Amino acid sequence: MSPFLTFEGKRALVTSGTRGAGGATVALFKELGADVLTTARTRPPEMPEGRFVEADLTRAEGCVKVVEAVRERLGGVDIIVHMLGGSSAPAGGYRALGDDEWWRELDLNLMPAVRLDRALVPEMEARGSGVVIHVTSIQRELPLPEATTAYAAAKAALSTYSKSLSKQVSPKGVRVVRVSPGWIETESSVELAKRLATEHGVDVEAGKRMIMDSLGGVPIGRPSKPGEIANLVAFLASDRAGTITGTEYVIDGGTVPTA
Structure with a gap:
């Protein structure tokens, strides 16, 4: 009997894959047979050098470095999981957020996905297949005004960008899906x-x-446990989810109220 999920023969890029949900996703993808390349600012000692790129994705040159590694080490990519995200903005609401804080949130939570997609998705389109998963956040719907205004706005921008991208590339065989976690x-x-x-x-x-x-x-x-986020990402990236595109899947233990 064939396994329910397999990534045999698939090449995957997972950003921020050294710990948390990113680390769990890298481990699961490898277990399912994928050839996985991941990236972060610092390589953990246990991470194989050949499948890791030390890069700062908040900078354009860091994204270029990762794109070059994808082409050199994987020969292209079938699955991209944009796990990178976070916030360093101070508390205090909108008054505490200067231009520098806003740009830092956008450079961390939006622009890496935009830059990597711009470089790698055209190759998926030309091949007629591929999956892009953008990890957003329930904060885009439930921002905490004192603490997460800029982060939430950046994740909302990522979600809107993802929907627009899906409309453009889905007819060409490339699926784009969003995963929206709550507290992990x-x-x-x-x-x-x-x-x-x-x-x-x-x-x-x-x-x-x-x-x-x-x-x-x-x-x-x-x-949620990191492995539970990875389970959802893996299903959505798999051939089992072959007609799922343009949608957002919330995994938050019921935090977001629904009608």
Whole structure:
């Protein structure tokens, strides 16, 4: 019996693939048979050099370096997963956000996908096949005004760009899909929960509940695991999802209210 999912013979690029959901996606894709190239600013010791590119994707030259590595090491790409994202903007709402903070959020959460797609998607179009997955965020719908205004706006821009791209390239055989996570239990989010716990004199589980409360609650009662995000990404990137394009899949434990 053939496996439900396989990436045998597929070449994949996963950005920010050294930890968290990106790391879980790289591991799962490899397990399913893909030849995976990933990238981050720093290579972990356990990451094979031949399948890793040390690059700063917030800069145009970093994106060029990754594109060149894709062509040299993989000979092209069948799947692109844009996992890179995050925020370094200060708290304090819109008044705390100067031009520099806005540009940093856009350079991290929007422009790497735009630049890599512009370079690599035409080859998918010419071949008549390929999958592009943009990882957005529920913050584009549920921004936290004091903390995530610029990040949320950048992810909203990524989502709109993704929809437009899908309309253009889907008729040519290239699927474009968005994955919109809520809170993911990564190393950094656990550290935040520990910090909150220490500040308020409670245990770590109570610190996690504080984060969930700040999001308006997570009905399932816990954050998503990195591997759960990877599972969804893998299905959407696979041939099993062959007619799925232009859509956005929320994976947030029920955080976003629906009608």
